[in-house]
Amino acid sequence: MAISLTVNGEARDLDVAPDMPLLWALRDHLQLTGTKFGCGMALCGACTVHLDGQATRSCVTPVAAAAGRQITTIEGLATPAGRAVQSAWIGLDVPQCGYCQSGQIMSAAALLAGNPKPSDAQIDAAMSGNICRCATYARIRSAIHQASENLPAAAPAHG
Amino acid sequence: MYFRHIDAVVTGGAASAELTRRQFLQLTTLAGSGLTLAILLPGCAPGTGTGAKGAAATGPLAMPFVRISPDNIVTVICKHVEGGQGVWTGLPAIVAEELDASWGQMRVENAPAQVPLYGNTAFDPRGTMQGTGGSSSLANSWMQLRQAGATARAMLVAAAAQTWKVPAGEITVSEGVVAHAGARQQATFGQLAGAAAQQPVPKEVTLKDPGAFKFIGVDRKFPRLDSRAKSTGAQQFAIDVILPGMMTAVVLRPPRFGGKVSSFDATQAKAVPGVVDVVQIPRGVAVVAQDMYSAKKGREALRVTWDETAAEKRGSAAIMKEYKALARGPEALTISSHGDAEAALAHAAHTVEGEFEFPYLAHAPMEPLTAVCRLGPEQCEIWAGCQFQTIDQMNAAAQVGLQPAQVIIHTLAAGGTFGRRANPESDYIAEVASIAKATGGKYPVRLIWTREDDITGGKYRPLNLHRISAAIGKDGTIAYRQRVVGQSILAGTALAAMMQNGVDPSAVEGNAPEQYDLENTHLSWTPGKVGVPVLWWRSVGHTHMAFSKEVMIDELAQAAGEDPVAFRLARLGKHPRHAAVLKLAADKAGWDQPFARQPGRGRGVAVHESFGTVVAQIAEVTVAGGKLTVDRVVCAVDCGIAVTPDVVRAQMQSGIGYGLSAALHGKITLTDGHVDQTNFHQYQVLRINEMPRLIEVYIVPSTNPPSGVGEPGTPPIAPAVANAIRAATGQRLRSLPFELSAPRKA
Numbered sequence: 001m002a003i004s005l006t007v008n009g010e011a012r013d014l015d016v017a018p019d020m021p022l023l024w025a026l027r028d029h030l031q032l033t034g035t036k037f038g039c040g041m042a043l044c045g046a047c048t049v050h051l052d053g054q055a056t057r058s059c060v061t062p063v064a065a066a067a068g069r070q071i072t073t074i075e076g077l078a079t080p081a082g083r084a085v086q087s088a089w090i091g092l093d094v095p096q097c098g099y100c101q102s103g104q105i106m107s108a109a110a111l112l113a114g115n116p117k118p119s120d121a122q123i124d125a126a127m128s129g130n131i132c133r134c135a136t137y138a139r140i141r142s143a144i145h146q147a148s149e150n151l152p153a154a155a156p157a158h159g
Numbered sequence: 160m161y162f163r164h165i166d167a168v169v170t171g172g173a174a175s176a177e178l179t180r181r182q183f184l185q186l187t188t189l190a191g192s193g194l195t196l197a198i199l200l201p202g203c204a205p206g207t208g209t210g211a212k213g214a215a216a217t218g219p220l221a222m223p224f225v226r227i228s229p230d231n232i233v234t235v236i237c238k239h240v241e242g243g244q245g246v247w248t249g250l251p252a253i254v255a256e257e258l259d260a261s262w263g264q265m266r267v268e269n270a271p272a273q274v275p276l277y278g279n280t281a282f283d284p285r286g287t288m289q290g291t292g293g294s295s296s297l298a299n300s301w302m303q304l305r306q307a308g309a310t311a312r313a314m315l316v317a318a319a320a321q322t323w324k325v326p327a328g329e330i331t332v333s334e335g336v337v338a339h340a341g342a343r344q345q346a347t348f349g350q351l352a353g354a355a356a357q358q359p360v361p362k363e364v365t366l367k368d369p370g371a372f373k374f375i376g377v378d379r380k381f382p383r384l385d386s387r388a389k390s391t392g393a394q395q396f397a398i399d400v401i402l403p404g405m406m407t408a409v410v411l412r413p414p415r416f417g418g419k420v421s422s423f424d425a426t427q428a429k430a431v432p433g434v435v436d437v438v439q440i441p442r443g444v445a446v447v448a449q450d451m452y453s454a455k456k457g458r459e460a461l462r463v464t465w466d467e468t469a470a471e472k473r474g475s476a477a478i479m480k481e482y483k484a485l486a487r488g489p490e491a492l493t494i495s496s497h498g499d500a501e502a503a504l505a506h507a508a509h510t511v512e513g514e515f516e517f518p519y520l521a522h523a524p525m526e527p528l529t530a531v532c533r534l535g536p537e538q539c540e541i542w543a544g545c546q547f548q549t550i551d552q553m554n555a556a557a558q559v560g561l562q563p564a565q566v567i568i569h570t571l572a573a574g575g576t577f578g579r580r581a582n583p584e585s586d587y588i589a590e591v592a593s594i595a596k597a598t599g600g601k602y603p604v605r606l607i608w609t610r611e612d613d614i615t616g617g618k619y620r621p622l623n624l625h626r627i628s629a630a631i632g633k634d635g636t637i638a639y640r641q642r643v644v645g646q647s648i649l650a651g652t653a654l655a656a657m658m659q660n661g662v663d664p665s666a667v668e669g670n671a672p673e674q675y676d677l678e679n680t681h682l683s684w685t686p687g688k689v690g691v692p693v694l695w696w697r698s699v700g701h702t703h704m705a706f707s708k709e710v711m712i713d714e715l716a717q718a719a720g721e722d723p724v725a726f727r728l729a730r731l732g733k734h735p736r737h738a739a740v741l742k743l744a745a746d747k748a749g750w751d752q753p754f755a756r757q758p759g760r761g762r763g764v765a766v767h768e769s770f771g772t773v774v775a776q777i778a779e780v781t782v783a784g785g786k787l788t789v790d791r792v793v794c795a796v797d798c799g800i801a802v803t804p805d806v807v808r809a810q811m812q813s814g815i816g817y818g819l820s821a822a823l824h825g826k827i828t829l830t831d832g833h834v835d836q837t838n839f840h841q842y843q844v845l846r847i848n849e850m851p852r853l854i855e856v857y858i859v860p861s862t863n864p865p866s867g868v869g870e871p872g873t874p875p876i877a878p879a880v881a882n883a884i885r886a887a888t889g890q891r892l893r894s895l896p897f898e899l900s901a902p903r904k905a
Contacts, residue, residue, distance in 0.1 A: 034392020135816020
């Protein structure tokens with residue numbers, strides 16, 4: 001079935017089954033392999049992408065449901081929050097094996113886009129869907145705080 | 160460590176082993192002849208290698224472990240797989256140091272599968288086995304890479320001396336620049352690489368004085384080489400490999416271990432759009448399709464009947480019950496015996512008893528097992544996060560009917576391994592090779608294990624049962640009698656020759672008599688006979704041996720009315736490194752200050768050596784409403800020279816997180832031989848909200864050669880937390896994962 005997607009700002013047309021998970025459409029049919037497969041049941045977060053800016057588990061999102069929406073993958077992450085997160089991740093040497101980190105970064109970027117100054121408890125709540133078996137969690141926390149501090153300042157409220 | 164006995168394996172008579180021995184003999188015959196390096200360089204024809212006359216003066220300096228190209232990039236050839244433990248940064252740091260390179264010019268790439276050149280000398284000093292494990296990468300690469308860096312530096316200097324017609328002794332090298340002040344000459348490594356390649360390889364080189372180290376052991380910022388790629392989705396793993404015409408396969412495996420295919424009906428599977436073939440392989444039935452979606456749909460439509468006559472049909476509860484009976488029975492191999500434990504226990508006024516139960520554990524790395532195979536008439540290529548190259552070459556070769564040297568392994572980054580990707584049967588690699596063979600090599604095949612395949616697929620940390628009786632005599636001497644019942648990891652595998660007198664050393668490693676000054680001890684082991692496949696899981700035998708040891712020692716301290724740290728120190732006279740890390744952790748944790756006297760707050764300590772590294776951890780916990788929070792962990796580590804201190808810290812954090820995951824959640828159970836857990840909702844693992852808010856790592860300064868840090872952070876955390884829980888609530892925890900008592904009603 002012909003499906004039209006917008007991925008990282010580009011129109012992409014696919015001929016795949018409508019119930020194919022977005023994850024596999026991205027990976028196997030668009031060769032965008034930065035989004036990872038970890039569990040297939042939305043338990044681990046490795047497959048996290050943004051749909052209209054919202055963190056979404058692509059392994060349980062049928063590709064048809066993503067048609068007509070803005071899909072952002074790790075390869076196309078370019079928001080201020082996303083850039084701040086990636087910069088902090090690199091600066092603090094967060095990744096170890098690195099396999100979960102695309103998903104971690106997408107979740108963190110979505111968190112900061114909605115909440116530029118999250119508390120530790122809010123970080124826990126937003127990030128607890130992303131498993132890291134290397135347990136880089138302490139550095140993930142630090143990197144989110146650092147990214148938060150480095151976010152470009154919002155427009156001033158008063159003159 | 161147990162890999163010491165690898166020679167018995169390799170000379171076992173397989174054709175593959177013959178090839179390896181021949182290569183090794185070739186090497187030793189020609190050593191020192193200057194032709195050596197040309198023969199050893201992968202892909203290098205005679206006459207064009209390093210040292211050969213007539214080679215292009217603009218070519219790279221290409222050595223086995225270092226390549227310097229004219230664009231001034233220094234690439235370290237890494238024989239160990241990067242599974243997150245940091246070898247891609249640690250090994251280049253060693254080379255950069257001896258080369259006097261600048262960090263910005265350093266790169267790393269994985270070595271081809273080739274022995275003895277890239278053999279792990281901790282596995283076998285003759286280098287017959289390439290692989291990563293036992294936290295041995297830094298330890299066995301240390302001198303090898305220092306030599307490699309110093310050798311390349313000497314050749315660059317010789318080239319400069321020749322070019323500038325100045326004495327080599329007057330030449331300086333710093334941050335990738337070679338200079339002679341007097342002659343006002345300088346050149347980059349890249350500019351000198353071609354001339355350096357013309358130089359004879361020096362037989363002896365001077366290594367740097369540690370006092371002059373700029374990288375090694377220096378706690379300065381030099382970024383991990385892989386952080387950028389892993390933060391941008393650019394890092395390639397096996398699951399990301401795309402080859403022209405590649406098909407994807409998933410395998411339906413027997414629901415019980417030891418089951419076999421009896422018959423199968425592929426009609427419906429083959430009718431699924433996208434499915435191109437269904438083939439039987441030794442392990443089960445493979446569905447091959449154009450993409451993962453179709454492969455999985457095809458597998459759902461596959462009908463297989465299983466022959467379960469030889470299958471393991473017991474459940475884990477029944478196995479544990481049998482182990483408890485075995486622990487009381489006569490059959491046991493004595494591991495060690497000092498003094499007279501029986502007599503000391505018989506006369507003890509007060510005995511502390513413990514029966515400790517440890518479940519099967521899955522590794523569950525985030526990257527599910529994946530391998531790609533492209534099979535041709537004369538060679539078989541494999542792409543995988545390969546941890547056991549030589550063994551995998553042998554097993555893949557056997558599946559496809561080629562020689563091991565015809566198996567080309569492209570080792571990629573591994574998305575976590577924790578030991579899972581190193582197994583004597585090469586399970587997923589043998590599978591992909593067999594699928595390629597069964598499909599006639601018509602197309603490259605990518606085999607993906609789903610998470611369900613992974614969690615239910617075996618190769619677990621063995622289920623274990625310890626039965627311990629311990630006591631303190633009036634004179635303070637300790638009696639310690641321990642029975643261990645658990646499956647051998649080595650028995651029945653291609654590495655069975657590593658067993659010593661029927662004992663699997665990994666089954667009882669890290670035991671109390673080895674790590675404390677104890678007067679009257681008896682340790683024995685009964686191998687469990689179970690059809691569940693088992694494997695080494697991050698720190699292996701230490702995972703269970705450290706737990707019971709550190710909990711029992713702590714309870715003995717309590718029985719004696721003594722402080723747990725002081726009690727241990729009094730029995731570490733023969734173990735000064737243990738004493739040193741324990742004192743450091745205690746000091747940093749403020750152990751001698753009274754701990755917060757709030758209800759539900761407690762702290763506990765553990766100290767343990769594994770793989771040559773000693774670690775002490777102090778955990779502070781809160782137990783409230785039956786719920787546990789680990790608030791803080793203070794960790795002290797002695798790993799010899801900490802080559803990259805920040806990586807050492809990261810590995811301690813990682814080991815703590817991995818061990819805590821097992822302590823809080825990790826449990827694989829079987830019912831009538833079927834694994835009960837299938838995915839992360841049932842096999843729960845540590846998430847960010849459970850990671851201690853404060854983890855402090857302190858590194859003991861040392862001039863000893865580096866030991867490992869990949870595994871040693873894991874053994875102490877579970878007992879440190881258990882001891883903290885006991886201090887907080889009085890509950891004695893004898894099993895993992897923890898089951899906290901319900902809070903007492905008022």
